[in-house]
Amino acid sequence: MFRRLVKSFTTGHHNTGITKDNLFDPIPADCDLECHSCTIKYPASFKVEESADLWQTSDEWATHIIIATGQSDWVRNVDHEKGSMMEAISKAKKPTNGKLMVSASNMCPPPEYYTDTPKPTTCVILPSWTQVENVTPNDVNELIDKFISPAPTTTTPMIDPEAVDGVVKEGKEIQPPQPLPAPAPRSRKNSLSEVGHMIKRTRTRDSVVSNGDASLTAALSNLSIGSRVTQTATELAASSYLKSHECPHDYLILLCSHKHRDARCGQSAPLLLKELRRHLQPLGLYRDLDDYRPGGVGIYFINHVGGHKWSANMIIYRKKAGQGIWLARVKPNDIEAIVKWTVLEGKVQPEKIRAGFDRCKGVTSW
Incomplete structure (x- = not known):
């Protein structure tokens, strides 16, 4: 309390x-x-x-990394597991963009995880939704420098592509959106037979923040978002020797x-x-x-x-x-x-x- x-x-x-x-x-x-x-x-x-x-x-968190271990239970403190990604992250330098939450998971690692040393595994970084493949404990600094510190966080605003189009044409700086007032609760009845319609509506709503194309991505890379600049998963992948893609x-x-x-x-x-x-x-x-x-x-x-x-x-x-x-x-x-x-x-x-x-x-x- x-x-x-x-x-x-x-x-x-x-x-x-x-x-x-x-x-x-x-x-x-x-x-x-x-x-x-x-x-x-x-x-x-x-x-x-x-x-x-x-x-x-x-507690608050800026970034969440999910590490594949192939297990559903672990030692009491996962960062005490010798030779693990969790241990390596606990000893590495901190990201520059805020608190990192680290979770071991039962996600399937590659077969080499069980035979090679150090263990190459898979990580998912949120909220950038970047999946990094075959990353080892020796790669932790690269992971932090290239995929975590420059990436969007839980407090990084998502940009409306229509607003970006206008900004690009006028050569102005993008400003973070202001918090919206919470809508009043609506009363309505739906059965599970309506879920298909709800999925379609949800995807339509969600697409407002994801309809950008390659030219928009290029334009965003030259614009500042408030006081910080973030990179897309594609740009992060291009800057590192680690292989990655969008989750x-x-x-x-x-x-x-x-x-x-x-x-x-x-x-x-x-x-x-x-x-x-x-x-x-x-x-x-x-x-x-x-x-x-x-x-x-x-x-x-x-x-x-x-x-x-x-x-x-x-x-x-x-x-x-x-x-x-x-x-x-x-x-x-x-x-x-x-x-x-x-x-x-x-x-x-x-x-x-x-x-x-x-x-x-x-x-x-x-």
């Missing part, structure tokens, strides 16, 4: 008006989901803290599965994955660990993120919307609403949100 009070005074949340109720649009009050269709239950021994307010119970998925869901830190995480992650698969497969959105078809939802188990007493923790990244949404106290019967409203629409149950950012609105929870 004391930490949260200090944070509220040092970050100015009491003046910004950003709250758990308006950072993201709320799920409609008359949500008509048939949650009783979920037959998966947590064990009877699965008890979590239910009374505390989850809002702002996590193919449109959404990522990260589930804490770190059993050595808390047994509840080892119990909850597989059950939530099963329920996520049940709802995503009929929509053609589910992606297995080795399924890199464009689009869809990639789901990874990750190590300790903090707040195990509020298990299960889930972090959702939405590429085209420029959003990151951290939920807690997630139960299997919440998954239908999370898929329909949070993953596809960016809407949340306010009582479940711990933190998040929206680069289109230019707002964060911190």
Whole structure:
């Protein structure tokens, strides 16, 4: 509680008006989901803290790196694993663009990871959505210098291409967008039969921030965004000897599965994955660990993120919307609403949100 009070005074949340109720649009009050269709239950021994307010119970982060280890459980502190990327990052210089959150994951590393020394593996860097291949602990400084420090962060505004066109023609500097007022909750009813229409509408909305072409990218490279300059994934790749490309998925869901830190995480992650698969497969959105078809939802188990007493923790990244949404106290019967409203629409149950950012609105929870 004391930490949260200090944070509220040092970050100015009491003046910004950003709250758990308006950072993201709320799920409609008359949500008509048939949650009783979920037959998966947590064990009877699965008890979590239910009374505390989850809002702002996590620290801010600028960049999040997901490291492939092929495991779903790890030693208590993953940066103590000898010869690992996690250890190398913990000992390396800090990125210049803010706090780096590091997560080991069950993402599949290349076969050489199990035979070569040092271990070459795969990393996904968010929110730039850059996937770097065959990176070893010896490459950590290159990774930080070329892919993390110059990259957009959770607080880097996303630029509307139409605004850029006008700026390019007039030779002006691009200014970051101002935070938008939170819209009032809307009341409406939808069934799962409407999800296809919702996906189309979501992609249309998201395309506002992703329709640029090669000429726009070239123009952006010569413009400053506020007080800092960022680079695209393509430009970052061209400047490094490490091979990289854009992460193919449109959404990522990260589930804490770190059993050595808390047994509840080892119990909850597989059950939530099963329920996520049940709802995503009929929509053609589910992606297995080795399924890199464009689009869809990639789901990874990750190590300790903090707040195990509020298990299960889930972090959702939405590429085209420029959003990151951290939920807690997630139960299997919440998954239908999370898929329909949070993953596809960016809407949340306010009582479940711990933190998040929206680069289109230019707002964060911190």
